[in-house]
Amino acid sequence: MARVTAVACLAALSQAWVLPGTAPQQFSTGQAVELKVNKLTSPKTHLGYDNYKLKFCTPKNGIQKAAENLGEHLSGDTIENSPYELQMNVTAMCKPLCDSIALSPADVDLFVKRIDEDYNVNWMVDNLPAAATGLLEGNAVLYARGIPVGGIERDTGAYFLYNHHRMTVKVHSDPSYDGLRVVGFEVQPMSVNQANEVTAQCNKESGMPARAEAHMIIRSADVAAGSTVNVVYSYDVVWVPSDIEWASRWDVYLNMGGLYSNSVHWFSIINSLIISVFLTGMVAMIMVRALHADIARYNRVLTEEEKAEEREESGWKLVHGDVFRPPARSPIAFSVFVGIGSQLTVMSASTIIFAAIGFLSPANRGSLMIALLLLFLLAGSVAGYTTARTHKMFNGTQWQRVTLISALGFTGFIFSVLFILNAAVWSLGSTNAVQFSSMFAVLCLWLLVSVPLTFAGAYYGFKADKVEFPVRVSAMPRQIPPQPWYLRAPLTMAIGGVLPFGTVFVELFFILTSLWLDQYYYVFGFLLLVFLLLVVTCAEISIVLTYFQLCAEDYRWWWRSMLVPGASGVYLYAYCIFYYSVNLDISGPVPKMLYFGYMGIVAAAFTLVTAVVGYLATFAFVRRIYAAIKVD
Numbered sequence: 001m002a003r004v005t006a007v008a009c010l011a012a013l014s015q016a017w018v019l020p021g022t023a024p025q026q027f028s029t030g031q032a033v034e035l036k037v038n039k040l041t042s043p044k045t046h047l048g049y050d051n052y053k054l055k056f057c058t059p060k061n062g063i064q065k066a067a068e069n070l071g072e073h074l075s076g077d078t079i080e081n082s083p084y085e086l087q088m089n090v091t092a093m094c095k096p097l098c099d100s101i102a103l104s105p106a107d108v109d110l111f112v113k114r115i116d117e118d119y120n121v122n123w124m125v126d127n128l129p130a131a132a133t134g135l136l137e138g139n140a141v142l143y144a145r146g147i148p149v150g151g152i153e154r155d156t157g158a159y160f161l162y163n164h165h166r167m168t169v170k171v172h173s174d175p176s177y178d179g180l181r182v183v184g185f186e187v188q189p190m191s192v193n194q195a196n197e198v199t200a201q202c203n204k205e206s207g208m209p210a211r212a213e214a215h216m217i218i219r220s221a222d223v224a225a226g227s228t229v230n231v232v233y234s235y236d237v238v239w240v241p242s243d244i245e246w247a248s249r250w251d252v253y254l255n256m257g258g259l260y261s262n263s264v265h266w267f268s269i270i271n272s273l274i275i276s277v278f279l280t281g282m283v284a285m286i287m288v289r290a291l292h293a294d295i296a297r298y299n300r301v302l303t304e305e306e307k308a309e310e311r312e313e314s315g316w317k318l319v320h321g322d323v324f325r326p327p328a329r330s331p332i333a334f335s336v337f338v339g340i341g342s343q344l345t346v347m348s349a350s351t352i353i354f355a356a357i358g359f360l361s362p363a364n365r366g367s368l369m370i371a372l373l374l375l376f377l378l379a380g381s382v383a384g385y386t387t388a389r390t391h392k393m394f395n396g397t398q399w400q401r402v403t404l405i406s407a408l409g410f411t412g413f414i415f416s417v418l419f420i421l422n423a424a425v426w427s428l429g430s431t432n433a434v435q436f437s438s439m440f441a442v443l444c445l446w447l448l449v450s451v452p453l454t455f456a457g458a459y460y461g462f463k464a465d466k467v468e469f470p471v472r473v474s475a476m477p478r479q480i481p482p483q484p485w486y487l488r489a490p491l492t493m494a495i496g497g498v499l500p501f502g503t504v505f506v507e508l509f510f511i512l513t514s515l516w517l518d519q520y521y522y523v524f525g526f527l528l529l530v531f532l533l534l535v536v537t538c539a540e541i542s543i544v545l546t547y548f549q550l551c552a553e554d555y556r557w558w559w560r561s562m563l564v565p566g567a568s569g570v571y572l573y574a575y576c577i578f579y580y581s582v583n584l585d586i587s588g589p590v591p592k593m594l595y596f597g598y599m600g601i602v603a604a605a606f607t608l609v610t611a612v613v614g615y616l617a618t619f620a621f622v623r624r625i626y627a628a629i630k631v632d
Helices: 002-013 072-075 103-114 262-299 303-308 331-357 367-378 380-393 397-428 436-462 489-516 524-551 558-566 568-583 589-625
Strands: 036-038 092-097 101-102 123-125 133-134 141-146 150-152 159-161 164-170 181-191 217-218 227-232 232-239
Touching: 036 141, 072 436, 092 123, 092 380, 101 103, 101 141, 103 150, 103 159, 123 181, 123 331, 141 380, 150 181, 150 217, 150 331, 150 524, 164 397, 181 380, 232 367, 262 589, 331 380, 331 397, 331 524, 331 558, 367 380, 367 436, 397 436, 489 524, 489 568, 489 589, 524 558, 558 589
Parallel strands: 133 181, 164 232
Antiparallel strands: 036 123, 092 232, 101 227, 133 141, 150 159, 159 217, 164 181
């Protein structure tokens, strides 16, 4: 049985790391250029469906699925062949795609439903997705991701199909190589009420079907529900020389034809920088003035008169015997959160760095998903190590329990939530539902890679020397005086959480737009800067508020150092709710459940990352200041 399971795991994993080729491909004149189709997508439902679920023309040699990697499977991509015939540098006008197709009433109903839900078809040529072109005000060209299935006439409310497509393929040539390279793929959809003989009615001068002014209506006052409609699909192919080089061919897709300006991202950087500089000034004031004066006062040798006065000291020095006392509440949970937060921080930082360098180009479909998965699995060793060292620092003895929770707790929770969401998507027949083989591959990766690495990291963490504190912990905890209102936990969390969130909220808008409005996110360099500023902000706000807390002689700083910056995850989720109500038009209970479920996972991960950054910085700060004073 174990052997069968191992073989099944290896078979499932064999699909995982094969990425589509991104090397330049040269085509000679007249050579066939394959056009492939991907899933149908919609910004309203976020449920993908197979392209041929709608009554489109099918390939003569049958529908064939392309080989996909694990990242594409997890993203719900379904790459298939198409009946379109393209030959390099050979122009074709009004070319019929197939014979007339009779749409039954059920087919028409499905088309009408997909039009209401704003579904798009997605094509690609030489691994380059099609960009649907349209005009904005001032004749500026708008590049949209995906090609609409159809539309609704404003005046009559009639539903029509886009059954004719003008394809413009941009090609580049250079003396350094032979042949031509595809550097652009634009599609202009049209709705044409044309006869069966498309070629006979084609206007050779304009390259347009003769009745381009009339839409291909499938439902209106004249075409009522229950009617059969005949549709003819056709297309044009125009090849245009271009100066765009192959390495820059994705630029127009990434910036959506210049729809968004980089100045907005720079505004995000400046906004984050202002917050970080403000906090840095506060930390500098504490470290250079208040803290320096405290240390000098605590370390000063008292005169005989001062000793005779028996002056009672106050401030953070008084709690030196309790400041490193293990947390009274849930020390095991604290250790596990530190480990999982460290794992997520390493995964996030590594992914953003690799993406900023250019290793995770959108040309490599599924590469970002694979990178996130692989780095999370490998960072399991970090989770085990940090959990073990923290637990040992607290004099913990439940080694097996804390390691097992670190290996299975958070990942098992995420896997369970995703399984429930996937079951809901699967019930609707969407291609976004992860297949059993892909889910089994992820399960194998978790159990065979992440869990052993977590135990290995925990082994070395427990084996390492115990973290030494600069001062000894007293036998009996001292009494904590009443705290001022402004240092209460809810208020410090509210203040401490809003600043890290303020560092990222502008960039968060673009990330949510790319995730839920079918756009590409490409400014990973800006994201890296924002991430670094976020780390600085979390560290500084946690240090500042912990210092104020210790000055009030409250030594219970362990959980507070995590909860203060971690509260930013609550703000993030609240912003996701605001973004949903203002920017999105998601229809259906399952798509809404997907949005709030996925955003809940993101907010939880964001909470853990910011929390562990705040804790690690505060721990280093507390050790440093208590190592600088003399304790009797």
